[in-house]
Amino acid sequence: MVEWDAVIRVFFISILGTFFAMGILTLIIKLMGIIFAYYGDKNDSQE
């Protein structure tokens, strides 16, 4: 007997959870990129 409640739970949490985690990473890396594009260039020119 399939427990459809559990199946639906796994289905939605796996999709939403993956997008959530990857979305957070996108924002952090984007922010990191912006910071480094600014400060990183300065450091390069100092070198």
Added chain:
Amino acid sequence: METELFSFISQEIGFLHLTPGHVLMWIIASSLIYLAITKKFEPYLLLPIGFGIIVVNLPLVDLMGNDDILGIIYNIGIGKDLLPLLIFMGVGAMTDFGPLLANPITFIIGAAAQVGIPIIMLVAIILGFDLKEAASIGIIGCADGPIIIYATSKLAPNLLGVIGLAGYSYMALVPLIQPPVMKLLTTSKERRIIMKQKRKVSQTEKILFPLVTTVVIILMIPTSAPIIIMLMVGNLFREAKVVDRLHNVAEGALLNLCTIFLGICVGATMDAAVFLRTETLLIFFLGLVNFALCSACGIVMVKLLNLFRKDKINPLIGSAGVSAVPMAARTSHIVGQQEDSSNWLLMHAMGPNVAGVVASSVIAGIFLSLLL
């Protein structure tokens, strides 16, 4: 004397215990070895897997018992997850996340390419598999060998051999499976989109990436910790540039050693009695649909993103969101070149390709968290 001789022959000579199932498994194993050697289809895995299948289907030989050589390697290497995790460290040591860092939106494409996994999980449940088995069948779509083995060994160890073989076989067939899906879902105009050159990523960013990702992902999904830790420590060895010996071992000797044992052990789980069942064919069929579906989800996500972007993304790189590094990225590049030979998509496609590695670790972690 004659009775003893007859008894010896009937009990100890393997030929008399051969079954059609054994012979059929030898044929399957020989086909894998043939494909590995002549067609170069994932030779590093299909060759040891093929050999493992042959030896485990020799009558009167028990190699998988607790005190037998393959049994010992299996129990420690796969039963305790050691081999897939060490291989994942090697994958991290070999992977350049630069293209992903240069274009972070490709994280979302990597996530989208995992959507086929839960969809196929639903289909598998409807076809009669239980939830854990269905989740393992779904994981085939992530196209990441160590993750397929890691998740399946925990969720459905009874299907490990079949799912492992299906995963590695389809990874080898990415250049055949993906192009029809890519052409079906994109127009000629879309395939000709030339993407802007991405910014140069600094070495500091590359060093920070494994540290940040480890912390962020594990804080969100603690069950993915073993996979993420191994992937990212390997990558840190690579990017730190000060531990060449560790980096070389992780991506070289250690990776190769683990691949040998993993391949033989996965092959050795494919005993004729376990493998030759209707559900094996069903799993192979679902795996094929899964690969195509995950590729399609990545492409559709790019098309959705393009609705809101000024700098358009070539939808061909969407299919690279399934891991299969670097085969999927190469396939995107080749299909793009068929449309416009001046269009170099390879480095752009590497972004979603390596994002797929991270995303598949995340979805595997979520499955393990919910199902164990």
